[in-house]
Amino acid sequence: MNRVILARGLLLPLASMTPELEKIHALFLAEAEEQLATLEQGLLALERTSGPQPLASLLCTLHTFKGGAGSVGLTAAVELAHLLEDLLTLLEARAVVLHAGLGSLMLQAVDVLREQVGLEPASESAQRLPAQEVRRLLESTLKASQPAQTRAAAPERPASPAEPSAHREHTLRVGLGRLDRMLDLTGEIAIARGRLAEMLGQAHRYTPQQLLEAHRDGDRLYLDLQELVMKVRMVPIGRTFQPFVRTVRDLGLAMGKQVRCELSGEDVEVDTTIAELIRDPLTHLVRNAMDHGMETPEVRQARGKEPTGTLSLRAVHDAGTLLIQVVDDGAGLDRERIAARARALGMLGAEETPDDGALLRLILAPGFSTAERITELSGRGVGMDVVKRNVEALRGTVSVDSTPGQGTTFSLRLPLTLSIIEGFNVAVGAETYVIPLQNVLECVELPSAESRPGRTGVFSLRGSALPYLRLREHFGLGGSTPARENLVVIGHERGLAGLAVDTLLGQGQTVIKPLGRFCQGLPGLSGSTLLGDGRVALILDVPALLHQVLQAAPPAAVA
């Protein structure tokens, strides 16, 4: 157990870590994480506007943290928190003035506190100081500002940072109101089930319609419950955004750039898994924007812009998906450099001049980096393809938009939840496939007169050419094509396309099941689901499917 290792580094002897103590410790960790995050945000806010109000709440948070840390025996953290408290009191009394250096020191102290309680520090900047150094600096700052007061120097104790616990329990705070409603619903479902069972027991007294109606009553309750359970998994995206304010501040200081970090749509709710998995791609984008996008104040002024740049993180619900944007008002992407680099890498022919969108998409390709120098921030051999891969793993898409001299916008479009989608079921032979409803635009019949044999074809949809892919051939299912096929019209990046299937089965909610190790990540498939009769149906990954077709098409046909 990780937490036992954690205890060894601290004051609790290994044997004393009883299950009760472990629970207390886990609770403390969850609370400490929140308190330290609040503290960090408070300090960052303090740097922007100094006033008495934020200080009072900061002191309160710090005090609560100190109490919690004391109760689980984290003496080193208590002492450091105490120093920080003293310093904040001085700030409140205006005995010291907050400057960037002091701000950094206090933020680093928060990081040290994180380390000492066993949480991962937020900042990973190279100039991070060891715990003892932070402590020494805090003490000397305190001493310098209040010469009259003599503080007994605490005995030098080797600060033993607790090992960051990799497997911290994933917990979620849920409003009591929601839980109550869930309990209500389960109760109501129990009643509905009982009623249905009773009716079925005396089925001869009821008509099938009556029985079906009774079943539907229960079903409605169940759907309510399902929706509620999904909602409980939702957390505001703000918690994911917040740490980036610190990242931007630290990076700005390190690189001599003045950047303001703006957040919007913080209360947009997303599935907790997505909130967690989106962190890495966002870190990449923010670092990239800070390193490549943002100019130094001098350059900005020379270009007639405000010396302080703005980096915004935005979240918004858009047409059933979640749209997250990382927007900077920096230099924008250099098209010529991207094209030159792409030619050097052989991704682009010497003569080829792709349209703007395609050119910008190149930076998301694996192995692509336009960085001329290897910097601490971006020269780690990983490019933006990591972002693309991670986002695609979440069944999302990435797009880039950039205006030279005015900035770059990265847009991540993600599904709201990972576990249930609205699906459209189709059948090919004996197999059933599910197409995510968000991809489906309409369905049309493909008369035998207009269908061509083979894997792909073109259908005239109200006068315009609609290329289609026949799933039976594409998946090599065998069997013969029925006289009447149906086309599911789906939207993709470059326009419309069709999927030719045997029959349309209609839409419904689809619970996504992973395909398991040996069948995972296959092109064209994003997962599987269970049908009413217990069979497994595969869920199609529409963008990947179309990508495959475009790749397979001869180059002349693509152009």
Place this chain on the structure above:
Amino acid sequence: MSEETSAATQYLSFILAGEEYALGILRVKEIIEYDTVTRVPGAPVWVRGVFNLRGSVVPVVDLTVKLGLPSIQLTRRSCIVVVEVRQGNEDIVLGLLADAIGQVIELGPEDVAPPPAFGTPVHVDYLLGMGRVGTARKFILLLDIDKVLSGQEVLSATALRAPPGEDTERTTGKVA
């Protein structure tokens, strides 16, 4: 692995292409009737498809394809042996398609002989040994299921993941 070290171990035997093979019984979670298996286009050839095991989607491995044996004709006696296999750091559950289930046998260390250098229907690396059973001294091949499904196979499954044409190997020559 406990089946190699403990004194007497129980094995479950099953029939593949007319030959009797056996697995350590602790690996076997259950045996179920062969029912509808959904084919997964693009999956490795030895994955026959996936099926619904009480709510989780589990792949079915066709060992005859994997081991290069003559392929199975589905019959009424065909069944799926659900096993747990160690892959890297995780245990995965999967089904093995078998012609029929044999028996549960108990073998002491003296009943297990190392596999001969050649002559077995499957590669020696895939065998833990040969078990001698009963008075007829018939041999049963003890499969090392972890090895059968390990390493390169997982790689080949992931290799399929990268869409064709996205590899950058062809470009390296041009950089210089």
